[in-house]
Amino acid sequence: MKPLPENYQDLTASEKLDPIWENVESSIYHDDQLPQWGMPIFLWDALTKGLFSKKFLTKTLMTVNDEMPDNRKRLIHTYGTMCKICFESNGNHPFTGIFESGAQHGLIRISLTLPAKSFTPGFGIKLLVDGQPSRNVPVIPFMNGQQDDHNVFRRSGRNHVTKYQNKILFLILMLALKHTVRPLKPKSLKWHYIPLDAMSSVHSDGTVVDSPNIPYQMSFLPTPEAQLSRGPAPDYRIKLKSIKPGTRLYDIVASESEESTPIPIGCIRSTSDFVASEYGDKTIFFQHDHGVLGNPPK
Secondary structure, eight states: OOOOOTTGGGSOHHHHHHHHHHHHHTTBOOGGGOOOOOHHHHHHHHHHTTTTSHHHHHHHHHOOOSBOGGGOOOOSSOSEEEEEEEEEEOSOSSOOTHHHHOEEEEEEEEEESSOOSSOOEEEEEEEEETTEEEEEEEEOSOTTOOTTOOOTTSSOEESBOOOOOOSHHHHHHHHHHHHHHGGGOOSSOBTTBOOOHHHHSBOTTSOBOSSOOOOSEEEEEEOGGGOOOOSSOSOHHHHGGGOOTTOEEEEEEEESSSSSOOEEEEEEEEOSOOBOBHHHHHTBOOOOOOOOSSSOOO
């Protein structure tokens, strides 16, 4: 795997995607070598590597990069698989920035949130922008998981987690995130809500929007053509290899407020095969919007 170019952030979206995907393809796992995860390892790493610490969580919010800060270990969503995507905007909505322009170059990484008994998939969307940092949104469709259903496209997801598991692990994480967010004094960021300011403030060609119109909530609705079998075998990362480039993965709707009716704004479409790789697990980084109008914080 090669380091990203020194002038990486100044490149076009297409030029940024090339070295990322080259690293993905150079570190592909064979199907019989997919890394596995267990709760004892997760708990040990969470306690010893600072998952619940303010320092660890602040970097998740403040780091502006497409690769992991300080070579740190991914403590949740540890193992997954990734493909190239584009966001196709239908243009028939009031929202600005990438919501208006769409984005031809991006990535989706689908992973398990935790090694829990209940299958709990989540995903991160990264949309690359010419000459500016990428715009990202993490999504966990349902914190309680979906029990024995191993279809990662079973449930819709959104930037606002409205249901969560009321158990000690999630309670600790909730309190840690609240403690981290409070001194940042964000306009709208909360422990269970990722704002969409940064995505609304720039077009994919890097043009800055003077007066952004920001959706309150964006929902990802899995499409019929993306559905997978529900059984536990084979591993979901192997199942996703059946998804062909050009598949409409999610239809996207968005709303202006908590009370308003969501309207269709576009879709996420795959532009490559799904690939499970060491680079995708250990190096790629999905920034969390800080909730500051304009560019992500530096």
